[in-house]
Amino acid sequence: MLLRGATLIDGSGADPVRSASVRVEGEIITAIGDRGRSDETLDLEGCTLLPGLIDAHTHLGIAYDFSRAHAGEVSTAELAAAVFKNCALALDSGFTTCRDLAGLDGGIAQTIAKGMVRGPRILPSGPALAQDGGHGTFMPRWSDCYCPIAVPGLVEAITVCNGPDEVRLAARKAFRRGAKQIKVFLSGGVVSLTDEIDDTQFTVEEVRAAVEEARSRKTYVTAHAHNNRAVRNGLAAGVSCFEHGSWLDEETATAMAESSAALVPTLTIARVMKRDYVAWGLPELVVPRIEQVEGHMASAVKIAGAVGLKVGSGSDLIGQNQTDRGLELVLRAEIDGPLAAIVAATATNAKILGLGKQIGTVETGKLADLVAVRGNPLEEPALFGDPERVVLVMKGGVVEKDRRKGSCA
Numbered sequence: 067m068l069l070r071g072a073t074l075i076d077g078s079g080a081d082p083v084r085s086a087s088v089r090v091e092g093e094i095i096t097a098i099g100d101r102g103r104s105d106e107t108l109d110l111e112g113c114t115l116l117p118g119l120i121d122a123h124t125h126l127g128i129a130y131d132f133s134r135a136h137a138g139e140v141s142t143a144e145l146a147a148a149v150f151k152n153c154a155l156a157l158d159s160g161f162t163t164c165r166d167l168a169g170l171d172g173g174i175a176q177t178i179a180k181g182m183v184r185g186p187r188i189l190p191s192g193p194a195l196a197q198d199g200g201h202g203t204f205m206p207r208w209s210d211c212y213c214p215i216a217v218p219g220l221v222e223a224i225t226v227c228n229g230p231d232e233v234r235l236a237a238r239k240a241f242r243r244g245a246k247q248i249k250v251f252l253s254g255g256v257v258s259l260t261d262e263i264d265d266t267q268f269t270v271e272e273v274r275a276a277v278e279e280a281r282s283r284k285t286y287v288t289a290h291a292h293n294n295r296a297v298r299n300g301l302a303a304g305v306s307c308f309e310h311g312s313w314l315d316e317e318t319a320t321a322m323a324e325s326s327a328a329l330v331p332t333l334t335i336a337r338v339m340k341r342d343y344v345a346w347g348l349p350e351l352v353v354p355r356i357e358q359v360e361g362h363m364a365s366a367v368k369i370a371g372a373v374g375l376k377v378g379s380g381s382d383l384i385g386q387n388q389t390d391r392g393l394e395l396v397l398r399a400e401i402d403g404p405l406a407a408i409v410a411a412t413a414t415n416a417k418i419l420g421l422g423k424q425i426g427t428v429e430t431g432k433l434a435d436l437v438a439v440r441g442n443p444l445e446e447p448a449l450f451g452d453p454e455r456v457v458l459v460m461k462g463g464v465v466e467k468d469r470r471k472g473s474c475a
Contacts, residue, residue: 067091067463068104071111072438072474077412077427079405082444086115090434093463097430108465110438110458113474116408117428118162118435118461120415121391122330123309123380126152126188127169127221130386132204132257132347142217148386149221153178153185158467159391160437160456163187165247165380165419167288167309168194168202172244173219184466187435189419192240193225194249194290195233195276200226200267201255201290218243230275233268237279248280250305252289253296256339256355257348263312263355266296273303285420288330292359294318301325307418309380312359314366316373323375328418331367332382333397336360338390346385367401378418379410392450399447407447434463440474 067090074086076098089097089104129148130140149170156164163186170190178185193216196203202224205212216222227236237248250273254261261267273287280287281304288307289300297308297318307328311319314329322329336359343352370377381394398407416426425435438458441449449455457474459467 067106069108071109072113072115074115077117079409090463095430095432095434110474113438116437117412118437119160119411120163121161121381122165122378122415123332123382124164124166125169125384128384150183152388155388156186159453161186162435162461165189167191167249168223169221171219189246191249192243192245193222195236196224196251197267198228199260201251201258230272233272234275237276247285248276248287250276250289252291252300253293256352264293270299270303277304311366312362316369319370319373319375323373328376329370330378330380331363332380334394335382364401378415395450396448404444404447436460
């Protein structure tokens with residue numbers, strides 16, 4: 067198959083190439099600039115061709131109204147339908163790979179890989195690990211009756227564990243059910259009811275137990291951490307990646323860089339949650355927390371970039387209708403510029419996920435994850451916020467979406 071005529075942005079940060087051609091054989095990119103014959107040619111004139119986008123912080127399985135879910139009013143059938151819809155929406159928005167950080171079970175990743183359901187390539191974490199009363203647990207203050215949504219093979223967002231032994235067991239169970247990495251909560255968060263954003267959670271010894279289990283599987287732990295004390299605890303335990311980093315300061319960012327750790331900021335969720343928190347069944351107390359996070363995270367991105375920290379890209383979307391995934395690139399472009407936003411969501415994310423040799427850039431020998439958008443995202447980065455502008459999605463050499471109507475013009 068030959069994709070021809072597009073302007074190519076290859077994800078490496080290099081200048082665009084006009085009227086490029088990319089040859090795909092099977093699931094692999096075999097040539098770039100090859101204008102020879104092919105049994106099948108896709109005309110992309112008027113479009114920009116990019117590597118498949120990567121969202122390094124998703125919650126495709128948290129596809130429910132929180133108030134109904136915790137009242138036991140969401141059926142497995144309804145939940146499954148919402149999860150499958152979110153997976154399809156991610157793919158149609160140009161995201162061919164997603165790292166799911168609290169929610170999806172390995173069963174969903176297998177189902178998509180078998181072609182039974184449309185969706186991106188998924189790296190599930192299984193349930194995130196949280197302490198008693200910690201971020202995301204929604205535990206009642208005066209009762210030990212904790213009944214989270216847990217459907218093996220589908221969704222389980224949180225596992226509550228206390229002490230190194232319980233953390234170790236929770237990590238082992240997550241790996242048994244298909245987790246590719248482990249996520250832990252090291253600070254309070256926006257949707258918490260029993261903590262504050264500047265709190266720290268888990269001891270270093272507890273987190274180290276998860277890190278040891280991950281390393282035994284040749285993988286890593288990533289951590290929810292809004293404040294610097296939480297990041298420092300994670301570094302002491304051997305955590306390799308940090309999510310949000312909203313209050314990151316230069317000293318802590320430098321320590322992260324020296325440890326070869328990465329940061330995945332999540333700009334979208336703060337913008338969207340202010341709009342949709344009522345529909346998601348969240349309490350009004352989250353609004354001031356959202357405003358705090360949104361006001362600090364852009365500064366954190368700039369600080370991280372200035373010290374040479376590896377900075378990825380994640381949306382952190384939740385809910386039943388996750389149509390705003392591309393907004394992360396729009397918001398990131400406002401901080402770093404559109405080309406840097408694209409690199410963060412492609413090459414940098416691929417490296418953070420440990421897949422830099424397989425995906426993230428348009429290169430010969432890599433998987434043919436390719437996305438064509440109508441227009442020039444370097445001149446109009448807002449187009450990433452409109453899934454209708456994504457006219458072609460190819461994942462592993464398979465065309466998953468084609469809305470060119472003959473051409474991109």
